[in-house]
Amino acid sequence: MKTQVGIIGAGPAGLMLAHLLHRRGIESIVLEHRSRRDIEETIRAGVLEQGTVDLMQELGLADRLLAQGQPHHGFELRFGGVSHRVNMSELTGGKHVTVYAQHEVIKDLVGACERRGIPMYFEVSQVSLERVETDPVIRFVRCGDEAPSALHCDFIAGCDGFHGPSRQSIPSQLRTEYRKEYPIGWLGILTQAPPSNAELIYSGHERGFALISTRSPDIQRMYLQVDATDHIDGWSDERIWSELHARLEGTDGFRLTEGPIIQKNIVPMRSFVCDPMQYGRLFLAGDSAHIVPPTGAKGLNLAVSDARVLAEGMVHFYQTNSRALLEDYTDICLRRVWKAQRFSNLMTSMLHRFADHTDYDRKLQLAELGYLTSSSAGITTLAENYVGLPIEWGSLTECAT
Structure with missing residues (x-):
């Protein structure tokens, strides 16, 4: 079996890369260890930056997104019992985000692969990478x-997540992992x-963080900060609603609307970056190279950004036989990744309560929130980061299409 680009992983990075390459006539094959049903039904957050939505439209992948996605032109930071709106569109020249669940994005990308004849193999096992330096x-x-x-290819795109085999194929002495x-x-x-x-609410309360989000007019997504060692069995529906109400209480008349809980789970919080994101003819993208806390809503968007940069580098290679853009892949991606890490860490540290926090730390949080929501420079910074920062192509801008 042979192709130009072997893609390991059918997440946002791998599937988007397949479509970007297909548009330019470059062949790829996607390998995924899970079933199609698993990847299409795993519930994940879904806040899409303006650039992600624009790219899906450009690739002809946005029909359902435009019909069902919910454009949000602002979000609210809630503290001290009062909400403070961040008007993203006003502060960023009309940009906004769209709330559209990640599993719906996956359905759109997989369905389009099927229609366009992009080969996908699900439920594969015993995946290993060989000769990634020269002849993958x-x-x-x-x-x-x-x-x-055996799949022989010119390049391998390792889009197989934090636990996949791709990153391990970069010699440990050549990579630095920041955790x-x-x-x-x-x-x-x-x-x-x-x-x-109508819009997302990020609440920083003395009892801990809470987030009010949405999925559809009838289904809502909400989150509570809990201890990393907590088990979901210890959280009854009654306890969840009680805690949500406590963390959203205030003096401005806001009321939380309850309903039957149809799903609940606990996810860990971590930050991770691998440097470099490439070795020989292997390139990492998405969660295999970096993970951010969900507070900044950047995970899916960074995966799409990686795919875009990698696709441009591969197109440039096949058109000119030059690896100049591919050689700069890590530097281009990590400039954006580290800024997303910074923003996600800011949102996380500013809105969550930690076991070692003192009254002094809480006062600093409130001061930070107060400054950012009352300063034109501060609130613009929040808006710019939330709608998504641009890719910095550096000196190779002319290579990107």
């Missing part, structure tokens, strides 16, 4: 087969209820 080969076992298959484990988790629920608010 991906070995794997297809679902239902006993004998392994931060947070002593907290997010308890997320889906509830059958009308929206409590």
Whole structure:
């Protein structure tokens, strides 16, 4: 089996890369260890930056997104019992974000791959990478087969997440991994209820963080900060609603709308960056190279950004036989990644309560929130980061199309 680009992982990075390459006539094959049903039904957050929405429209992938996604022109920071609106569109020249769940994005991308004839293999196992420096080969076992298959390719895109094999194929002595484990988790629920608010609410309360989001007119997504060691069995529906009400209480008349909880789970919080994101003819993208706390809503958008940069580098290579843009892939991506890490860390540290926090720390949080929401420079910074910073192509701008 042979192709130009072997893509490991059918997440946002891998699938978007497949479409970007297909548009320019470059062949790829996507390998995924999970089933199609699994990747299409795993509930994940979904705040899409303006650039992500624009790219999906450009690629002809946005029909359902435009019909079902919910454009948000602002969001609210809530503290001291009062909400403060960040008017993103006004502060960024009309830019906004769109709330559209990640599993819906995956459905759109997988369905379009199927229609366009982009090969995908689900439920593959025993994936390994060989000769990534010179002549890449991906070995794997297809679902239902006993004998392994070999995929020969010009390049490998490792889009297989934090636990996938791609990153491990970069020699450990050549890569630096930056990690931060947070002593907290997010308890997320889906509830059958009308929206409590027209836009997202980020609440920084003395009892901990809470987030009010939405999925549809009838299904809402909400989150609570919990201890990293908590188990979901310890959180009854009654306890969840009680805590949400406590963290959103205030003097401005806001009321949380309850409904039946149809799903709940706890996810850990971590930050991670791998440098470099490439080795030989192997390139990492998405969660295999970096993870950010969900507070900044950047994970999916960074994956799409990686795919765009990588696709431009590969197109440039096949058109000119030059690897100039590919050689700068890590530098271009990490400039944006580290700024997203900064913003996500700011939102996380500013809105969450930690076990070692003192009254002094809480006063600093409130001062930071007060400054950012009352200063034109501060609130513009929040808006610019939330709608998404541009890719910095550096001296190779002319290579990007």
